[in-house]
Amino acid sequence: MSLSVDVFLREPDGKMLILDVPEGRDDSAGFESWRTVVWGSEPVRALGARFLPVLADDDLEVEVEEVAEFLDEVALLRGHLDAIAESTRGPRGLEEHRRGLVRRLRNLEVAALHARVIDGGVIVW
Numbered sequence: 001m002s003l004s005v006d007v008f009l010r011e012p013d014g015k016m017l018i019l020d021v022p023e024g025r026d027d028s029a030g031f032e033s034w035r036t037v038v039w040g041s042e043p044v045r046a047l048g049a050r051f052l053p054v055l056a057d058d059d060l061e062v063e064v065e066e067v068a069e070f071l072d073e074v075a076l077l078r079g080h081l082d083a084i085a086e087s088t089r090g091p092r093g094l095e096e097h098r099r100g101l102v103r104r105l106r107n108l109e110v111a112a113l114h115a116r117v118i119d120g121g122v123i124v125w
Helices: 034-039 042-046 052-056 064-079 081-088 094-118
Strands: 002-010 016-018 028-031 060-062 121-124
Touching: 002 094, 016 121, 028 034, 028 094, 034 052, 034 081, 042 052, 042 081, 052 060, 060 064, 064 081, 064 094, 064 121, 081 094, 094 121
Parallel strands: none
Antiparallel strands: 002 016, 002 028, 002 121, 060 121
16 A cells, blocks of 8 residues: 545535546655654654654645645755655665655645645645
8 A cells, every 4th residue: 555645626515526646647655654654754753844744643634725834844855855765764775765755755746736726735645
């Protein structure tokens, strides 16, 4: 099982309408184990991340008014990529894990940028 990142819209009754992933777009937000091993890890929390650590206990829903802050958090993690990769790599090689982090952070960013354009939110689940 793996984590996915999707964009959603809120319907007038408050229900979440999850949009289809556009052709050619990668929706991977990491392996299921990344909920705690990466996104909920102490190194990520120590940077002040508040969105992605939620994944350690639950799915993450970023509402439309929070998307800009979520993008800031993704940029923060990207700015500390080497330290996060080193401290969360597990049995994988460092370079392979680093490439995986780069890819997943990019997927989170692309989804959030799309959400911002359409006044939507982001769900990681």
